[in-house]
Amino acid sequence: MRSRRAIHVIAAHAEGEVGRVITGGVLPPPGKTVLEQRNWLVDHDELRKLLIREPRGGVFTHYNLIVPPCHSKADAGFIIMEPTDYPPMSGSNSICVATVLLETGMVEMTEPTTRMTLETPGGLIEVEADCRDGRCRAITTRNVPCFVVALDVPVTVPDVGSVHVDIAYGGAFFAMVRAIDLDLSLTADRARDLVVIGEKIKHAVAEAYPVQHPQSESISDVTFLTWLEDPIERDGQLTAKNATVISPGKLDRSPCGTASSARAAIMHARGELDIDQAFISRSILDTEFTIRLTGTSEIGENIAVIPSITGRAWITGDHTYLLDPDDPFPHGYALGDTWHRVV
Secondary structure: OOOOOOEEEEEEEEEEEEEEEEEEEEOOOOOHHHHHHHHHHHHHHHHHHHOOEOOOOOOOOEEEEEOOOOOOOOEEEEEOOOOOOOOOOHHHHHHHHHHHHHHHHOOOOOEEEEEEEEOOOOOEEEEEEEEOOOOOEEEEOOOOOEEEEEEEEEEOOOOEEEEEEEEEEOOOEEEEEEEEHHHOOHHHHHHHHHHHHHHHHEEEHHOOOOOOOOOOOOOOOOEEEEEEEEEEEOOEEEEEEEEEEEOOOEEOOOHHHHHHHHHHHHHHHOOOOOOOOOOEEEEEOOOEEEEEEEEEEEEEEEEEEEEEEEEEEEEEEEEEEEEOOOOOOOOOEEEEHHHHHOO
């Protein structure tokens, strides 16, 4: 067996969303912080392309590179790689990473509760794991501060028309649209329509409403579109369904922790969700995250909320990906039949 690269990966999913974790074969990128390391990878994009593009990956895959922490309070760091982007933070990926770190012994598990701090490009996150019999039964991630940028603003979308959107930061910048406003439903049979129309809206919003994180020049632009159904009360619990479009064209299979956090910031701004109140965020697969506002803070001139995200992850495989010296696709490939467009 010949190979000029061998990369060890633990595969996992959080409530349906794939979040693979790179545990060996890759040295930490240069940088004094995990954000600087992420920015280096953005400029040197070979690793993400090798793993996420075909023939080793696919549009449905995400990867997380484990790195030694740069911050003295962190137990480990990780950098998120998605089909076209390096998000500052991800709820589903953080749940996958925490589960892999604990269930493989990279971080010592303490039953019944393990607490640790992880360093993401978007900042430090506190993690609490409910552990039993060597397994993680639930992971709660305390997200970075989340805030509203704009409520109910109009945007003209080619081939769609005028659409009203909310814009908020939940670990990345999201545009949010009520599905019913465009006669759409968050059901599996409408997944293709949700992706195609959602991508058009996202690009129109990104062009019409430039955004910038007050504390980081490298965190900018609306990068996700989330479809919303109105919250309802079920069994005495507030629940809300959403579906997030991830470029170049797939739906998040999980409820999307960062989108749910951005939605929680919007709900709080509208008086629909109080501090210490929880709501159940549901995905297009009807999997669930529990979102709870744990407090408030300030980010620049913005009043921010601190959501927690509780969900589950399952390890699905143990892989070593190889690159043969003669492989004609060292950077992979992406075809428009499944990727919607070549990237």
